[in-house]
Amino acid sequence: MNPSADYLSTMLRIRAFEEKAEELYALGRVHGTMHLSIGQEATAVGVSSALREGDFLLNTHRGHGHCLAWFGSDVNLMMAEFMGREAGYCRGRGGSMHIANVEANNLGANGIVGGGLPMAAGVGMSIKMRKTDQVCVVIFGDGASNEGAFHESLNLSSIWKLPVIYVCENNQYAMSMDIRKSANVEDISQRACAYNIRGITVDGNDLAAVHDAIAQAAAECRAGQGPVLVECKTYRWRGHSKSDRQLYRTRDEVGEWQRRDPIPRYATVLGLTDDQLEAARKDAQQVIDAAVVFAENSPEPDLAAVMEGVYA
Amino acid sequence: MRELTYAEALREGLRQAMSADERVFVMGEDIGVYGGAFGVTSGLLQEFGDMRVFDTPISEAVIAGACIGAALSGMRPVGEIQFMDFVTLSMEQLVLQAAKIRYMFGGKTSVPMVLRMPGGSGTGAAAQHSESLENWFVHVPGLKVVMPSNPYDAKGLLLAAIDDPNPVIFIEHKLLYKTKGPVPEDMYRVPLSSTRIAREGRHVTVVATSIMVNRALEAATTLAAEGIELEVVDPRTLTPLDEEPILASVRKTGKALIVHEAPGTGGYGGELAARIAGSDAFDYLEAPIRRLTGLDTPIPYNRNLERAAVPQVDDITREARKLARGEY
Missing domain, CATH: 3.40.50.970 (Thiamin diphosphate (ThDP)-binding fold, Pyr/PP domains)
Incomplete structure (x- = not known):
């Protein structure tokens, strides 16, 4: 891939969004729950940077980053949705776990572990029937790879050579469950062999490695060679959600992964000085601060519209 | 046709x-x-x-x-x-x-x-x-x-x-x-959420779903010979329900029998009964709303047990007759 400052600024924007989300929750300015992707930014940006406008995305519950990195993403609409406002992507009906931007073929985050996997096969079928060269990327976690839906979806995509890129964002823990205790394979990508498709594991904190793996998978999908399973090994710095005491891992382990922070790592690839990185960080912060102002100035949904949208 | x-x-x-x-x-x-x-x-x-x-x-x-x-x-x-x-x-x-x-x-x-x-x-x-x-x-x-x-x-x-x-x-x-x-050859549509009156009658409204519509129609034929006229109503779409034809029928007959194959507990009949009882049709009721449903059991294998587990024509005939005669 060609290095780009845009990728760095998107990662910084994701980091700033997540930190702001955490702060807003702590201040009691949002309710509900959230799943923060701090530490996983390189996977989000690496995936979308290797795809094209018009491709499809199915996302996870830990999906703020993927949504922000996706084509045409508007951070104001993201923040407004996060804060439950009418101006949000889903008019405040979806919230953190269900942010979608269907106009950009972002078919949404998903509150169900593995929930997007069966749908991805259908998007792949649709692409094949419509004879376009789109691809569908479905993001899921290490935990989802133990769901039956994972098997059904990979098998279907394999037998029909559907253009689906399965991206397992392996952040090591399914809530508290260590992947080393819940799967008897070293790499989730090994499971590809059960479906006779290509599987690859990359360093999910290395933006270029993620980008290149996805670019190759997309090329294979567009050439009609069928699905690919790409595992991105990464780590979530925060707990599973807001109420996680993190009894299942050590501070040392978290600290070790924090030293593999994908953001300064990519700044080094770009040859930026610390001051330049800090300046970029401040720019991202300003964008997020402005998004909060935008969201807070957006009206709450009208109570009379609570039934709106149940049926088309 | x-x-x-x-x-x-x-x-x-x-x-x-x-x-x-x-x-x-x-x-x-x-x-x-x-x-x-x-x-x-x-x-x-x-x-x-x-x-x-x-x-x-x-x-x-x-x-x-x-x-x-x-x-x-x-x-x-x-x-x-x-x-x-x-x-x-x-x-x-x-x-x-x-x-x-x-x-x-x-x-x-x-x-x-x-x-x-x-x-x-x-x-x-x-x-x-x-x-x-x-x-x-x-x-x-x-x-x-x-x-x-x-x-x-x-x-x-x-x-x-x-x-x-x-x-x-x-x-x-x-x-x-x-x-x-x-069945016409053309590409006609039956609109969703359009309840159908399958047979008109004035004594008892029978709201039935799926195959129970057919069984209710058979029961209606039997009872017609006795002078009891069933009005058989087929919702066709269970949700969203076109409820007005059901309520109108109950206002007319004053008696409602709900028939479905699924077990009664938590079944659709409860919803229908609540809608009738919660509407102005309640004022027209001359008898309790009755439900005739599948028993609260898994479907058994044995032929006779299987038949006994879900409403049959005779069951509908008997229930409707009792309602018509005011035996509840």
């Missing part, structure tokens, strides 16, 4: 929809060469090829999910679940995804899909191939639930369901597949 079986009517509807709109495709287990477990899709593979007729692995979650994904990306899928019982393996995708996507996404997209499945008992298939699970879906806002009782409605409702922008659970009945009735 030309007569077709219920299965032939469904097949003609599928064929016409697929011919008219290349976005329409079918997928399911054994629906290709085999033609479907009940023969509904017989011949479609030969006519439309394997890029319109997809024989799937035994993967009910991905059948439902693939329909959703295809619907979200511009297609009009019609999935088949081989027996309604197996839809339990698709529930996450239907309940948590299909039903909610439009709402969760602020009304900015929709899931235009149909999932066909045969329900009901009477074939000796026992407890895991005889379920009537319609109320599981009725209870989920965002899904539509359709249960045709005759060949005409089967075709017309199917075509309307395929046109509909929402996920439609389309429940057929195994014992109806070979029943015959008049």
Whole structure:
């Protein structure tokens, strides 16, 4: 891939969004729950940077980053949705776990572990029937790879050579469950062999490695060679959600992964000085601060519209 | 008018929809060469090829999910679940995804899909191939639930369901597949949410679903000879329900008998009874609202036990007669 400052600024924007989300929750300015992707930014940006406008995305519950990195993403609409406002992507009906931007073929985050996997096969079928060269990327976690839906979806995509890129964002823990205790394979990508498709594991904190793996998978999908399973090994710095005491891992382990922070790592690839990185960080912060102002100035949904949208 | 079986009517509807709109495709287990477990899709593979007729692995979650994904990306899928019982393996995708996507996404997209499945008992298939699970879906806002009782409605409702922008659970009945009735050749629609008066009468309203409509009509014929006139009402779409014709009928007769095959506890009859009792039709009631439903039991294998577990014509006749005579 060609290095780009845009990728760095998107990662910084994701980091700033997540930190702001955490702060807003702590201040009691949002309710509900959230799943923060701090530490996983390189996977989000690496995936979308290797795809094209018009491709499809199915996302996870830990999906703020993927949504922000996706084509045409508007951070104001993201923040407004996060804060439950009418101006949000889903008019405040979806919230953190269900942010979608269907106009950009972002078919949404998903509150169900593995929930997007069966749908991805259908998007792949649709692409094949419509004879376009789109691809569908479905993001899921290490935990989802133990769901039956994972098997059904990979098998279907394999037998029909559907253009689906399965991206397992392996952040090591399914809530508290260590992947080393819940799967008897070293790499989730090994499971590809059960479906006779290509599987690859990359360093999910290395933006270029993620980008290149996805670019190759997309090329294979567009050439009609069928699905690919790409595992991105990464780590979530925060707990599973807001109420996680993190009894299942050590501070040392978290600290070790924090030293593999994908953001300064990519700044080094770009040859930026610390001051330049800090300046970029401040720019991202300003964008997020402005998004909060935008969201807070957006009206709450009208109570009379609570039934709106149940049926088309 | 030309007569077709219920299965032939469904097949003609599928064929016409697929011919008219290349976005329409079918997928399911054994629906290709085999033609479907009940023969509904017989011949479609030969006519439309394997890029319109997809024989799937035994993967009910991905059948439902693939329909959703295809619907979200511009297609009009019609999935088949081989027996309604197996839809339990698709529930996450239907309940948590299909039903909610439009709402969760602020009304900015929709899931235009149909999932066909045969329900009901009477074939000796026992407890895991005889379920009537319609109320599981009725209870989920965002899904539509359709249960045709005759060949005409089967075709017309199917075509309307395929046109509909929402996920439609389309429940057929195994014992109806070979029943015959008049079916026009053109591509007509029976609108969803349009309750039908299957037979007019003035003494007792019988609201029945699916095959129970036919059994109620038989009971009506028997009772007519006794001077008791049943008004048989077929909701056709369970949700969203067109309730006014039901209420109007009860206002007219003052007596309501609700008949369905699914077990009574938590069943659709409770919903119908509550709607009648909670409306102005209550003022017209001359007797308690009665329900005649499947027993609260798994469907047994033994032929006699199986019959005893769900309402038969004689049961409806007896219950309706008692209501008409004021014996409650």
